[in-house]
Amino acid sequence: MGATTRLLCACVLGLHASLALAGPKIEHWTAPSGARVFFIESRVVPIVDVQVDFAAGGAYVAEATEDKAGVAGLTRSLLDMGAGELDEEKIADRLADIGARLGGGADQDRASVSLRTLSSAREREAALALMQMVLQQPAFPAAVLEREKARAIAGIREADTRPGSIAAKRFARALYPQHPYGRVPTAESVARITREDLIAFYRAHYGARRAVVSIIGDLSRAEAEAIAQRLTAGLPDAPEKVSLPEAALPLRDTVRVEHPATQAHIQLGLPTVRRGDPDFFPLLVGNYILGGGGFVSRLMKEVREKRGYAYSVYSYFQPQRSRGPFQIGLQTKREQAQAALKVVEDVLAEFLARGPTEEELQAARRNLADGFPLRIDSNRKLIEFLSVIGFYDLPLTYLDDFPRKVEAVTAAEIRAAFRKHVRPEHMVTVIVAGE
């Protein structure tokens, strides 16, 4: 059974942490363990979601003489593959018995463990007991590590044949040549990783003072307080998080990679802003107009609607702990890669030079402000915002401020913010399979 959509993954477009219009009430406190907690009581569905984020993403892997990129991801992966008394099969069995879902992952900044469970007492208690064990007593079994390394290496080797993955990795390396964000796990770096590396990384990074606990659902504040403390009290005594190094701006460059694919994969961009940057809202609104607003963006109109060059073309800013990327991406028939790239560059240059029209600005503000409730109409969406607010120290009023701040953005601010952050002399272009 299959389906095909008019636009692939409309949801990667645009900024992730765009938040709420008179949002729901966020409660915040610090647990006795030192973990910071963010909570929304939501009684409409009998479920509870809990997420614990640590400053334990890939960027926190220490520089070493031997590259061990991949430690952060493997540490996170192995947490629920054996903990306390339970081996991975028992953990999987118990989760299945209560219909709970344990998930999460690691990116460059965050490592997270997330839980969704029914709120009924039996299920909730069993699920939290498992989550606690996974967080506090991971066993990192040697045999499991060997298997997961083999799977990871297989995945990397496969990804290294795919034009989209190749482009993404080259792009990261070119944007961040001297910065941890540019370190990408390789078959070699993963092969070097030992059980001791995982244990050391866990002990150094999975501490309560580096943890943010987000909770939403069918429970009271008192219950949430007990849960947050229970999940974080027994964590390793890791030091508080240290700041990541500043990312230098690369010199303008174009990287071309040969590949037999029928389509060229093109990415262009540069490191731009951290979370909490005061230019966030002008960049958010401006990017909606440039390439974030789905079918109504300038890039979509010029590249797809007018010329039929691509199925998907987008731009986004991804603010992170250190300067996250601004990125434009598209895929186009390999023979027309240069022509399509020219259109993208012209659209960007025009936008940098003149900024948005008043009509575009109005439309963007309308969509982002009026459409705000769509961003927070489920617990799933809300907990991600709780996590971002908590992890990146954004103001608690962020949800409430959002529509007002969007409405206040002017064309001059957008132009100034784009000129300041999107600097052509530092932009990197990666073309895989282009002619």
Added chain:
Amino acid sequence: MWRSDRTRVQNPCENDPVNFIRSGNDPMKIRLFVSLAMAAGAALANPHEKILANGLRVIVQEDRRAPTAVHMVWYRAGSMDEVDGTSGVAHVLEHMMFKGTRTLRPGEFNKRVAAAGGRDNAFTSLDYTAYFQQVPARRLGEMMALEADRMANLVLDPKEFAQEIRVVMEERRLRTEDNPQALVYEKQMAAAFQAHPYRRPIIGWMNDLENMTAADARDWYRRWYAPNNAYVVVVGDVAKDEVFRLAEKHYGRIPRRALPERKPQSEPAQVGIKRLSVKAPAKLPYVSLAWKVPVLRDLHKEREPYALEMLAGVLDGHEAARLARNLVRDAKVAVSAGAGYDATVRGEALFVVSGTPAEGKGVAELEAALRAEIARVANEGVGAQELERVKTQVIAAQVYKRDSMMAQAMEIGRSEAVGVHWRDIDTLLEKIRSVTAEEVQAVAKKYFGDDTLTVAVLDPQPLPEGAPQKSVSTGRH
């Protein structure tokens, strides 16, 4: 984006029916959960229904948790209704539905939705085509006006068509041509089915796209886009009577039209194993086994489709299920493995098990291991607790679904598309929960012989010498 875990091997399944809802799970899992979960309807406390005089059905689920709503229009026309030579036209028309009406210029539809603070998209499957908007609930009337307009007044301008068909060809390159596992799936379907229209890919053969005209799209539109071949699903912060009033106002005046006869085009019995091999640039091989099995036609009389759903759940319904446990974690014969079956389709059903072999293991070894897992169920049966676990997933998924208005609308829409009335979703759930271990064992014994099997293998080809290691950095330009 941030959820991507580099250390996990993904098992892409591009043609998944819900791939536009970017859930972070393994795609094979999602497929199973959707098919099982759509058969489970405990949460549907209140859908309400009204049939307009022109035959359009309107189904409303009130959900007041947030001031938003989902509005979907479903047409009972998917790629299975196409004919040879114009494969892909259902999906091409879906694209053209955004290209203007008698009163709206091309692109204006998206602009109006955006101006209402909304998001919109559409998707085409083998069985149906659907359009949706997610909006602040108070803007529902405007969305209905827009959908009603393009249901009746679409303009298919040849110039717009000429641009858009190129976009669709780019989509085909992205999803299929350069995606080895999607290519395997496409060719496997084409081999498994010789007569049944499921043999044609939804996106269409490239040559059919190259030769398609605006007139082909227009024919399709005139044939299938009628209110009596459609239904509207609304979920959100709405009052049913107001929704019915708005629907009457906007859709009510579109005249009913005679619909073409649908021929069954049943697949003749397969009388021997089929094997095929697909070469594509890749590192890891992949093997997929598809058996012809029954679909659900009579909710009340049939039992086997429910048992097959449970079998898929026993194999791959959760992390503790057999394929991941036995093949990936224990025997380490696979880096990933999955199973899928959907009892509720308009056409015919395949039961698919597939996987990527681990380093040093071949596809033959993995094929044998996958078949052994089914044989083990056939010979030894399944445990009571094991079966209970799968049922627990079904129930939990049904509760979790209530967190998403879109998921609720999809459940209603997909059921209706295959002829299961939303009122019967609860019945399906009960039936699934009533499946016994003996029934699971019986279907495992009955349906997994060689004669109805199609095996497809990805034969990975190395990239040309030098690529992708060879790269040129041109410095300033």
